[in-house]
Amino acid sequence: MPVEVVMPALSPTMEQGKIASWTVKEGDKVEAGDVLAEIETDKALVELEAAADGEVGKLVIEAGTSDIPVNTPIAYLLRDGEALSDIEIAPAPAPVPEKPETPVPTASEQPPSSSVVPQPTPVTIAADPELPADAEMTEQSVREALRDAMAEEMRRDEKVFVIGEEVAEYEGAYKVTQGLLDEFGPKRVIDTPIVEHGIAGLGVGAAFAGLKPVVEFMTFNFAMQAIDQIINSAAKTHYMSGGLVTCPIVFRGPNGAARRVAAQHSQDFSAWYAHIPGLKVVAPYTASDAKGLLKAAIRDPNPVLVLENELLYAVKADVPVSDDYILPIGRAKILRAGSDVTLVSHSRSLDACLEAATHLSAEGVDCEVIDLRSLRPLDTATVIASVQKTNRLVTVEEGWPVAGIGAEISAAVQSAAFDYLDAPITRVTGLDVPLPYADNLEKMALPSTDKVIQAINTVCYRQG
Amino acid sequence: MGKKPVKQTQKTNKIMREEDLVSSYHDMLLIRRFEERAGQLYGLGKIGGFCHLYSGQEAVVTGIAKAKLPEDQMITAYRDHGHILACGVDPYNVMAELLGRADGVSKGKGGSMHMFDVDKHFYGGHGIVGAQVPIGTGLAFANAYKEDKNPAVSITYFGDGASNQGQVYESFNMAALWKLPVLYIIENNQYAMGTSVERASAQTDLSQRGRSFGIEGRQVDGMDIEAVYAASLEALEHARSGKGPFILEMKTYRYSGHSMSDPAKYRKREEVKDMRQHHDPINMLKDRLIERKLMNEEEAKKIQDEVFDVIEQAANKALENVEPDSSALMTDIYVEENHAS
Numbered sequence: 190m191p192v193e194v195v196m197p198a199l200s201p202t203m204e205q206g207k208i209a210s211w212t213v214k215e216g217d218k219v220e221a222g223d224v225l226a227e228i229e230t231d232k233a234l235v236e237l238e239a240a241a242d243g244e245v246g247k248l249v250i251e252a253g254t255s256d257i258p259v260n261t262p263i264a265y266l267l268r269d270g271e272a273l274s275d276i277e278i279a280p281a282p283a284p285v286p287e288k289p290e291t292p293v294p295t296a297s298e299q300p301p302s303s304s305v306v307p308q309p310t311p312v313t314i315a316a317d318p319e320l321p322a323d324a325e326m327t328e329q330s331v332r333e334a335l336r337d338a339m340a341e342e343m344r345r346d347e348k349v350f351v352i353g354e355e356v357a358e359y360e361g362a363y364k365v366t367q368g369l370l371d372e373f374g375p376k377r378v379i380d381t382p383i384v385e386h387g388i389a390g391l392g393v394g395a396a397f398a399g400l401k402p403v404v405e406f407m408t409f410n411f412a413m414q415a416i417d418q419i420i421n422s423a424a425k426t427h428y429m430s431g432g433l434v435t436c437p438i439v440f441r442g443p444n445g446a447a448r449r450v451a452a453q454h455s456q457d458f459s460a461w462y463a464h465i466p467g468l469k470v471v472a473p474y475t476a477s478d479a480k481g482l483l484k485a486a487i488r489d490p491n492p493v494l495v496l497e498n499e500l501l502y503a504v505k506a507d508v509p510v511s512d513d514y515i516l517p518i519g520r521a522k523i524l525r526a527g528s529d530v531t532l533v534s535h536s537r538s539l540d541a542c543l544e545a546a547t548h549l550s551a552e553g554v555d556c557e558v559i560d561l562r563s564l565r566p567l568d569t570a571t572v573i574a575s576v577q578k579t580n581r582l583v584t585v586e587e588g589w590p591v592a593g594i595g596a597e598i599s600a601a602v603q604s605a606a607f608d609y610l611d612a613p614i615t616r617v618t619g620l621d622v623p624l625p626y627a628d629n630l631e632k633m634a635l636p637s638t639d640k641v642i643q644a645i646n647t648v649c650y651r652q653g
Numbered sequence: 654m655g656k657k658p659v660k661q662t663q664k665t666n667k668i669m670r671e672e673d674l675v676s677s678y679h680d681m682l683l684i685r686r687f688e689e690r691a692g693q694l695y696g697l698g699k700i701g702g703f704c705h706l707y708s709g710q711e712a713v714v715t716g717i718a719k720a721k722l723p724e725d726q727m728i729t730a731y732r733d734h735g736h737i738l739a740c741g742v743d744p745y746n747v748m749a750e751l752l753g754r755a756d757g758v759s760k761g762k763g764g765s766m767h768m769f770d771v772d773k774h775f776y777g778g779h780g781i782v783g784a785q786v787p788i789g790t791g792l793a794f795a796n797a798y799k800e801d802k803n804p805a806v807s808i809t810y811f812g813d814g815a816s817n818q819g820q821v822y823e824s825f826n827m828a829a830l831w832k833l834p835v836l837y838i839i840e841n842n843q844y845a846m847g848t849s850v851e852r853a854s855a856q857t858d859l860s861q862r863g864r865s866f867g868i869e870g871r872q873v874d875g876m877d878i879e880a881v882y883a884a885s886l887e888a889l890e891h892a893r894s895g896k897g898p899f900i901l902e903m904k905t906y907r908y909s910g911h912s913m914s915d916p917a918k919y920r921k922r923e924e925v926k927d928m929r930q931h932h933d934p935i936n937m938l939k940d941r942l943i944e945r946k947l948m949n950e951e952e953a954k955k956i957q958d959e960v961f962d963v964i965e966q967a968a969n970k971a972l973e974n975v976e977p978d979s980s981a982l983m984t985d986i987y988v989e990e991n992h993a994s
Contacts, residue, residue, distance in 0.1 A: 197696030200914035201703070221689070222908065222929055224922065233916040240693050259698050309983040350798070376798070382830070387787045387823025394791020394807075397776055398726070400798060421781050422788060430769035430777065431760030432985035466986050490988035 191276050192241050194225060194264040196257045199235050206230050207255040208263060217245045225264065226252075243268045246276055314519040314566070317481075326507040334476040334508050335365050335441075335497065338483035339403060341512045343373055346401060349487055350377040352388060353405030353442075362407045363443060363502055389415035389440070393422045396438040396492075403487060406442035409458050409496065416461075423492040424467030439486045441495035444472070445536060445587050446635055448500065452623035455631075457588035459535065462494045463564040463597070469518050470564040472496040472536045476506040478562055481516030489518060496564075498537045519566035523575070527557035530645050531575040533598055534585035535561040538636050541617075542585050545641035554649060564594060569601040576602050580611040581648040585636050590618040612648040617641055669882050671947055673719045677878050678942060679956050680718070681711035681935045684735045686964040687744055688909075691734065691751055691765075694968065695913045700751045704765045706909040707735035712934035713840055713903045714739040716881030717808060720889060726796075728776040728789040729810035731766035732840075732907075736810065740775040742768075744964060748971035761977040762985065774805075783818030786811055786837070790824040793835035793898075806892045810838045814845025816859050822866075825898070829866040832897035836888050837863070839902045840875065846911040847919040860902035868898050875903030876934045879941075906932065 196206050209227040213219060224236045225245070243266035250263045257263065265276045329337070343349045350373075355362045357370040357380040370378040381388050385406060392402040406412040412419065419440060426434045446455040462470045469491055473479040479497070486493035508514075524539065525546055532542040539560055546556035557575050561568065576582050582602055584595030595616035602614060620634045646653040669677070688706040695704045707714075710732075718739040721727075729736045737747055742758060750757030751765050758768050759778075768778040776792060779785040789809025796804040815821060816839050828835050839859045843850055850857050860870035869891070873884040881903065888899040906928045910917040917925075942948035948956075 195697060198698040199696075201701055203914075222925070232914070233918075235914075235916040236922070240689055240696075307979070307983050309986055310989075312987075312989060382823070382826055384823035384827065386820045387790075387827055390784060390787020390820060391791035391794055391824070391827060394728075394776075394788035394793075395795045395798070396791070397771075397788065398792050398795030400795045417781060417784060418787065422779070422784055426767075426769075426777065427988065428985045429759060429763040429767040430771075430985075431758070431762050432988075433759065433769045433771050434776065435988050437988075469987075 191246055191271050192243060192266040192268060193262045194237070194239075194266060196259050196261045196263055197228065197237060198259045199228065199230050200232060203230050203259060205256050205258050208250055208252050208257065209234060210252045211248055213245050215245050215248055219243060219245060219266065239266065241266065241268065246271070246273055247278075249278060314568075315517045317516055317520065317522070318514070320509055325510040327510050328505050329476050329508045330503050330505050331473070331476045331479045331497070332363070332365050332367075332502040334480035335483055336367055336369065338480045338487070339366070340369060340372060342484055342487040343369070343377060345512065348399065349401045349403065350379065351403045351405065352379040352381060352392060354381055354383055354407050356380060356405050361405070363499060365497075365502070366405065385411050385414035386418060389418035390422065392438050393418055393436060396423070396436045397426070397434055401437050401439075401487060403439045403441060406440065408447075408454065408499070409442050409444040410454050410456055412440065412442070412458070419462075419468070419492070419494075420465050424465050427491070428467060435490055436492050437490045438492045439483070439495060440492070441483065441486070442497060443499040443502070444496035445498050446619070446624055446631075449626060449628060449631060451626040455624040457586065457619065459496060459564050459586065460588050460593045460597075462496070463567065463594060465565070467492065468565060469493040470496065471518055471562060472564055473562060474501065474536055474539050474560050476504065477508045477514075478516060478522070478560075480508050481514050482518065482562065485515045485518050488515065493518065496536065500537055516562075519563045519568055521568035521571040522560045522562055523557060523571070524560050525556065525558040527555040527579065529555040529579055530581040530583060530649055531557045531559060531572065531579045532583050532585060532641065532645070533559045533561060533572050535564065535594070536587070538585045538587055541636050541638045541641045544638040545645060548638065548642060549645060554645060554651070556645065561594070567597065567601075569598070569605070572598060573602055573605045576606045577609045580609050582610070582614045583617060583641065583644045583648055584614065585617040585641055587619045587635060589621055590616060591621065593618055612650065615644045615648050617644050667883055667886050669719060669879055674879075674938070674942060675947055677715050677719060678935070678938050678948065678953070679960060680715045680739065681878070681938065682957060682960045683744065683963065684711045684715070684738050685935060686960050687734060687738060687747070690964050690968050691748070692909065692913065694752070699972065700765065701753065702764055703731070704751070704913045705732040705911065706907070706913070707732055709908040709928065709934070710840060710842060710875065710905045711735060712878040712881050712938070713838070713875045713905055716878040717838065717885045720882050720885035721808060722805065722889075724774060724805040725808055725889065726774040726776055726789075726792045726805060727808045727810070728785045728792065729778070730782060730785055730812060730815065731778070731780050732812070733766065733768050733778045737768045737770060737775050737778070740770060740773040742770050742773060742775070744967040745970050748967050749974050752971050752974070753976060754971060754974035755977045755981070756971070756974045760981055760985070762981070783811060783815040783820050785809065786815065786818070786821045787824045790828050790833060790835055793828065793833035794831070796834050797831065803893055804834045806834045806836050806889050808836045808838060810840055812845065813839060813841040813843065813850050813859060814848070814853070816862055817853060821862075825863050825866045825868055828898040829863070829868050832895060834892045834895075835898045836885070836892050837898060837900045839900065840905055841902050842905050842907040844907070844911065844919065847915070849919065858902070860900055863898070863900045868900055870900035870902060872902045872904060875905030876932045876937065878934060878938055
């Protein structure tokens with residue numbers, strides 16, 4: 190069979206092309222790689238090469254012809270022993286119509302499609318483990334709880350190691366890895382140069398190979414240097430490999446506003462990472478959640494981001510004394526039950542929520558406060574059930590308002606509980622501005638108890 | 654056809670076994686024919702997106718594949734068809750991946766740039782220039798972590814373009830600091846997309862890019878499979894013996910454009926033609942095999958026909974393979990087992 194030379198598709202989007210010129214004539218001998226013609230596409234003039242050795246048997250379409258659909262035969266090459274008579278000229282594909290005959294319906298004319306959007310198979314997320322009434326508890330700071338979580342998991346599994354800047358000899362820039370080097374040695378508690386991108390990538394490679402790295406970022410602000418590895422490598426490779434490659438890695442460190450360190454060192458990345466399929470994202474508030482969620486993150490076979498908060502590290506609470514205190518990732522927690530209005534938040538903004546709830550209870554407003562704990566998966570079911578009870582919702586977060594966690598919660602609630610809402614959902618967020626340095630301006634830019642009270646008054650139609 | 658004298662591999666004195674030389678002719682041809690067929694199928698619109706062909710560079714990956722141990726890992730960027738074939742993966746599954754079909758190595762979800770086979774120690778297939786370098790360094794970290802006397806070596810490939818990426822140097826530093834068993838292969842095909850090495854690199858001897866970290870490096874004629882083999886063998890031994898990373902700059906050449914949509918106006922056609930005619934790695938090997946009486950023209954033709962058939966069958970079968978079932982759309986996002994191990 191003579192080799193058919195067709196109008197090639199020369200880019201992902203090309204549908205037709207023009208033969209600018211033939212550089213061979215019928216009867217010429219050609220070798221693979223020789224130029225046959227110059228093809229003009231919408232982007233460039235490209236040389237068309239012979240894919241095989243042979244003789245130019247027939248040029249079917251003249252030079253200068255435009256709008257030749259991709260895949261149209263334009264020439265035939267004869268191979269050894271073939272003659273012109275062997276050529277059967279295939280019919281050209283139907284020309285590309287100038288305009289579609291029937292207009293394609295626009296999105297607005299199509300029926301709502303939300304019900305048919307494919308969703309991952311829902312995974313049942315277990316409830317928190319029930320602690321026996323006599324469970325042993327100890328009072329610990331968030332910092333100590335995080336350290337114990339790592340130490341316990343390292344004792345349990347040789348494959349777990351901690352790597353980051355100043356995690357070993359300095360014992361952590363925020364002293365979260367205190368004592369780990371002493372117990373586990375430099376093989377498993379590893380100080381690195383200042384190379385966020387490199388550490389993240391190295392951690393991903395180690396995880397691909399079956400280890401379980403815990404990568405500490407001194408703060409998540411510096412993880413922006415590494416975000417390509419977190420998203421493009423850690424989050425996506427399992428999918429892109431059809432499930433062949435797994436990446437059991439934890440990226441952890443303080444996230445969100447610290448105090449008076451200005452815009453580059455104060456930023457909440459919750460919404461950034463919550464956006465990414467393939468990642469799990471948790472943001473613990475209490476010491477016991479910090480322990481249970483970090484342990485769960487280390488045991489999870491997927492990449493998990495643990496967004497801690499510097500200003501919470503010293504806060505103490507009762508923590509179960511148990512090597513197997515594992516919390517489910519993807520379960521919100523009701524911190525305070527109430528009937529009049531639902532407050533949804535995570536991490537340090539919960540301080541403002543709880544203070545506002547206490548303040549308003551004295552005035553007869555009964556607030557339910559929900560700690561999301563996990564931002565991906567997001568436990569919208571708990572929020573929706575609460576709103577069905579209270580009929581009012583305020584979301585509170587440090588992050589910026591645009592495309593934030595509150596926006597996502599609002600979309601979920603209006604979709605599932607529209608008829609239950611007695612007032613528009615109100616968001617309290619960090620203001621839409623880089624965080625300023627000056628004390629007064631910084632306070633103005635972040636959520637506060639007063640702002641939360643105001644928002645509650647608004648959704649309850651109260652005079653503040 | 655230019656017949657270069659056979660290079661002595663004096664440094665190691667390790668020369669390829671005769672059967673490896675003959676099988677290399679087969680393996681390189683397999684990659685070449687595969688890429689030619691992939692180019693045709695792209696031209697027919699059957700393969701979508703970006704498609705970066707490896708034609709011209711076959712000696713690099715084939716020579717290294719002959720020198721490496723089975724458990725040594727390989728990882729590279731998006732010009733990865735040759736690498737996965739060199740790891741011994743069936744061309745059918747590779748072609749099915751290019752076509753976006755169910756039997757593709759990545760179930761049709763990765764495409765040309767994202768091929769993997771963990772069982773054969775091939776870790777991809779990465780689309781971001783340079784991103785595979787810290788990942789490959791991490792594979793080496795895991796190898797060292799096992800504390801075996803003779804650890805596996807992570808063979809981490811990148812191009813002349815990626816050699817200017819910052820994360821490459823972050824990786825070099827850590828690999829040298831911790832003496833990780835990693836072999837960095839810089840496949841210098843002389844053009845980063847359309848920008849020649851001279852226009853992009855202040856130091857064009859890329860083998861010396863590790864000097865400030867104390868990493869030894871060598872330039873190798875990447876069109877000469879025996880030179881590739883000898884240098885790789887030595888470098889792999891270096892990395893395996895606990896001396897840390899090694900850099901080999903393979904001077905090679907790609908015949909095709911950067912990707913299928915590249916009109917390749919940054920170089921003269923004569924340059925490509927000269928490389929094809931006088932430096933083609935496959936023809937050079939064939940001439941040597943005939944000269945050394947390890948193969949005759951008839952046997953060469955037989956191998957060519959066999960490879961042609963294998964690729965034809967693989968391509969035709971892949972064209973008949975179904976697209977992934979719609980149920981595959983939302984799977985493999987997460988490992989769906991909780992708290993394994």
